[in-house]
Amino acid sequence: MPPELFGRREEIAALESLVGRVRAGHGGVLVLTAPPGIGRTALVEYARGIHDGSGPRLTCLDDVHRWDHASRTALAADLRRMSGPTPVAVLLTLAEHHTDTDEFAGLPTLRLGPLDDGAAAALLDRLTRGAADPAVGAWLVREAVGNPRLLTALVAALTPDQLTGRTPLPDTLPGGEDLFADHALRVDELPSPARALLLLATAAGEHEPDGAGADLSLILRAGGDLAGLTPAEAAGIVVRAGGRLHFTDTLLRRAVLRRTAPARRRTAHLRLARACRDRLPRLIQLACAADEHHARLAASLAAAAAAHPSHAGRSAALARAAALTAEPEARTDRLAEAAEAARLAGDPVRARALLARVGAVPAHGGVHRVRGLLALADGPADDARESLLTAAALLPPARARRALIGAAEAAWAMGDAAAYREAMTRLPTCEDDPMLEAYRTGMCAVLTGRTSEGHALLRRCLDGLRGVGGVAGVGGADVPAGLLRGGTAASGAGEPGGLLRIGGAALVVGEVEAACVAGARALAAVRAYGPEVLLPRTLEHLAYAELRAGRHTGARAHALEGLRAAHRIGQPNVAVSLHAVLALAASVEGDADACASHAAAAAAGAGPHGLTQAATLAVWAVARTELGAGRPADAAARLAPLVAPGPRRGHFAVRMLAVPCFVEAAVQVGRAAEARLATAEFTRWADATADRLASAQLARCRALLAPPQQAAAAYESAVAHHDRLPGEFERGRTQLLYGQWLRRRRRTREARGPLRDALVAFERCGARAWADRSRAELRAAGEAVAGEPNPGPLAALTPQQQRIARHVAEGATNREVAVRLSVSHRTVDHHLRNVFAALGVRSRVELSRLLAGEAGSGVVTVG
DSSP: OOOOOSSOHHHHHHHHHHHHHHHTTOOEEEEEEEOTTSSHHHHHHHHHHHOOSOSSEEEEEOOGGGSOHHHHHHHHHHHHHOOSSOSEEEEEEEETTOOSOGGGTTSOEEEOOOOOHHHHHHHHHHHHTTOSOHHHHHHHHHHHTTOHHHHHHHHHHSOHHHHTTSSOOOSSOOOOHHHHHHHHHHHHTSOHHHHHHHHHHHHHTTTSOTTOOEEHHHHHHTTOOGGGHHHHHHTTSEEEETTEEEESSHHHHHHHHHTSOHHHHHHHHHHHHHHOOSHHHHHHHHHHHOOSOOHHHHHHHHHHHTTOSSHHHHHHHHHHHHHTOOSHHHHHHHHHHHHHHHHHTTOHHHHHHHHHTTOSOSOOHHHHHHHHHHHHHSSOHHHHHHHHHHHHHHSOHHHHHHHHHHHHHHHHHHTOHHHHHHHHHHSOOOTTOHHHHHHHHHHHHHHTTOHHHHHHHHHHHHGGGTOOOSEEEETTEEEEHHHHTSOOTTTTTTSHHHHHHHHHHHHHHTOHHHHHHHHHHHHHHHHHHOOGGGHHHHHHHHHHHHHHTTOHHHHHHHHHHHHHHHHHHTOHHHHHHHHHHHHHHHHHHTOHHHHHHHHHHHHHHHHHHTOHHHHHHHHHHHHHHHHHTTOHHHHHHHHHHHHSSSTTOOOTTTHHHHHHHHHHHHHHTTOHHHHHHHHHHHHHHHHHOOOHHHHHHHHHHHHHHSOHHHHHHHHHHHHHHHHTSOOSHHHHHHHHHHHHHHHHTTOHHHHHHHHHHHHHHHHHHTOHHHHHHHHHHHHHTTOOOTTOOOOGGGTTSOHHHHHHHHHHHTTOOHHHHHHHHTSOHHHHHHHHHHHHHHHTOOSHHHHHHHHHGGGGTTOOOOO
16 A cells, blocks of 8 residues: 655655556656655655555665666666557656756756645644644644655654643754754865855854745854855755845755754854844854753843844743743743734744643743634634633733733634623723723623613723824834824823724714724735734734725725635634635625635635624625525524524624625515514614714615515615615615516616616626626616626516526526526416416426536526
8 A cells, every 4th residue: 555645745646657657568757856854755655555566566766866877877768768558657756955966967857846734734633643742743743844754853852741742842852863964064165265154154043934044244253254155055055135134945055053062053143143243143143052941131131032123033032032042031021022922023933832832830921811812813713712811810910911802802703792791891990091992891792682772981092083183103113193193102092902902992883984984994004014923913904994984895805815814824713714704705796606715715714713794794795695685584594593582593783784685685575573673783883873874774775674565765765875885786675676676566766877887886896796787676677787798598488587587497486486586486487487477488397408618608697
């Protein structure tokens, strides 16, 4: 049996092709090249496993680079003479770092690259039988950089307790010495000046993240010989870019470090320390040179780390300070601070790995806080809330504040209003931060039913968007007040977190435009000054506010950018919310496939992590797509549990937003009593909110429920409400419903005006499916629509007959068609008989076959 391989689909296909040629008697040659440890031998074993030994021979030659030059030359000559049918195929492997194997140039070659993170995680799961702690596993995958041999060695070097997270990880992971020796061979072949320069480059970048490189000017000031660069660059070991020196392979850099004697490494760090011009870099090099605990140096480094210009650099400095600290409590403090800096840098894997070094210590507020904030981005929301509440109980008041705000955010995502109020109530009075105090008391008032009082308090938060201030502190940097248009660090209105709270307050009050402004300013601040960790969440808030404002195109663009950032930074929970926003945008644009895909992604992540808000938004998006496709029964069934009182209802901040969709669907399928109950609750909400769209939607709901003699006036009132508002989509929906109502009452001439307006509105906002429905209604009202495709085999039918024929061909029953088109089932029966006669078909199956060719004809299925 061949060995199990991970992440090698392309390579396996090449091997199976080679073996297939062998079985067919054609033979062939394939050269596999790769750096050490990437898996050349494993692929050779796989090829042997899939070749059954019968027929022509498969010859496997591993590590041919170890042969002498004459033997390699002879083999290459023989392989080049192989052509046409032959009784043998040859698979050989070469180590990529051997540069003297050009005898095989020109032969079919496949280069093996490192495993991606998914494949490495699967290999880790097999190696540990699924026992690795998630944080430990993520760090091992990171450290292995896609090298299967190194990953295997790292796992073998850890104890079972270390793998499962019961005991802390060592500061430097052991394992892989033989692999590093193989990599070091390339460096050993260089002249002495080049090796000395590479050692300084390694030492200079030891505390930096992989890929950051080293300061070339510092290396030269420390005694590096610039002439040594030439052979190192010629060998492909390093490259220069922007004044920094980068190793082409992370494992090459580590190999130099691991294969150098401690005394020589210490000398290199001391030379670099003397060459440093600033205090913090000098302390870092001295710390790297230290080989034992050093309390004074650790304290100096920890104090100086606050001045580091980047969160990543601060994390590295604090981690080095922790390594020099013997006293357990101080060490834990520094590891927690290093983990928080890594989190702010957008590196949750490193943050969790630093926390994994803490081990078993008494309850520590800083550790719980970081764990909770990490879980808020990637974990069950309730776990995040509990960790943050625990942290708040252990931390001093100033630091407990952020933990309690985080706990409230987790409760909000869960849709647990009581838990949200608990976290906000535990916040002490924020006398130093009037905006936060107004936010805290206002939100608690709203969630306890004191809506007017709560809205009045939340409006004070919006004053932060209108104020004029000096300079606001954002992420450790000075932000010009002109960028943020007012606010101070104390008020929270000038930093991204405070701006996002203002945006949230604006949405609760119904000031949708203010929410967009707050989101846009928060995004500008994060882009300019950081922290990187806030970018996905900021884009999510802005995209959702834009959706509420009817700016669907902008919302989709920002949500897509946010989704990429969330995946890059490692924030799956934010990605879930962004998928829900994208599903809503797709439901407007009429892209049913995109809506279904994003909604499924949102639901898949929301369920395990308890993200009720995202789940509710996804359900609403799917229901709106169903409504746009002419399936009101499906939409009503989907939305009913979310908008009705009871344990199955949706998120408390989303329920009312979905009511107009539910009412529209419910009325069309005979669920008017439920629609009236929902409208009554929506009326109370619309009276309280400042969102002007709510009044127009309420007028539409009342028109749908109005008796026939009052409906026309009610629709006219609803349209008049929309005339005073921006936004095309909701206006188009009201006009479409009005036109449908007029046409069903045979007032076709009057119906054409609202239907034309609906079509224009939907085309302006890119709502394709809704525009198709408007065109279909216009055809049914007897008006030709410019630019429509030829109806093909249905050309002889009336517009109403065409609609019925298409729905029946899709598999709908007569009663389902009647619901979709708002006619009686007897009307459908009558038209369908005429359709069969006109088209010369005798059954629904024949009708489906006749229309099957329309899929590629450009004909649009109407709703």
